[in-house]
Amino acid sequence: MNQKIDFLSKNQQIVLEIIEKAKEPLKAYSILFSVQKKGIKAPPQVYRALDRLIKLGKIHKIESKNAFVACKNDNCTISNATAFSICDNCEMVTEISNPKLSKYLANFEDETGMRYNKYNLEFFGLCRKCKKNKS
């Protein structure tokens, strides 16, 4: 039954592959451009694949950038809880997989006592490289 969950259609595979190869987050229309040689011609085809890949936890959307990255956590079949660090200068994005952080956030209770197992956290700052170059 897990095969079902992991099955990717042709378009989904094409889109995933290009995102996995990329070193930085990709925008939907830049993906569209890249896959046109493979027969994908129109935005809905890309957006459908993106939606599916997100649901499967294969990729994540960087909301502050409207861009997409491959999931770096091998086991991230559940895409609900994500954390990223984003460089304000070079825009590099790194997925943070820190058990303490995810535990903390999953156990966090708001004022009303509510908990959330779904969240997205985006940290901003200067990455090591950019920090050096600026100083």
Added chain:
Amino acid sequence: MNQKIDFLSKNQQIVLEIIEKAKEPLKAYSILFSVQKKGIKAPPQVYRALDRLIKLGKIHKIESKNAFVACKNDNCTISNATAFSICDNCEMVTEISNPKLSKYLANFEDETGMRYNKYNLEFFGLCRKCKKNKS
């Protein structure tokens, strides 16, 4: 000198007022529509005001919704560190101001030892009302 920081231009005041009055996050074009009777006619006028208000910490952008809410923390002159809870059903958004959480996140060190004083956290779940109605 703080007066300078708090000074709002005409358009900025108009846009802020409408966001503060709203009970839910407002989209840029719905703001545009609302303020057309007050003489604001084109998207750039709204987006400029929004940008400025965000920088001043008067409003925040809910990235997952492309919508804008007034800051509920009286002292949120620094808009860098934000956390929200968002109802998956009714889309209600509440700003979380929890000193423990903000301390935890500001002190969080990633694998490389980096810290971030700028972040945005969006929690998703069902708000109390919607949880009741679904059960």
Added chain:
DNA sequence: TACGCTTTGTTATAATATAACATATTAAAA
């Protein structure tokens, strides 16, 4: 085969956001 379901292809358009440039207002330097 025939049915239902998912995926695909396609056109069109909606929704979100910015570029570019001209003008006006303001604050304060000369």
Added chain:
DNA sequence: TTTTAATATGTTATATTATAACAAAGCGTA
């Protein structure tokens, strides 16, 4: 007070991001 610099505004056009709507193809299975 005039000049200047900086900020804010108005305006048109356009770029970017995303979805609606519907027809057709493929696939599993009853």
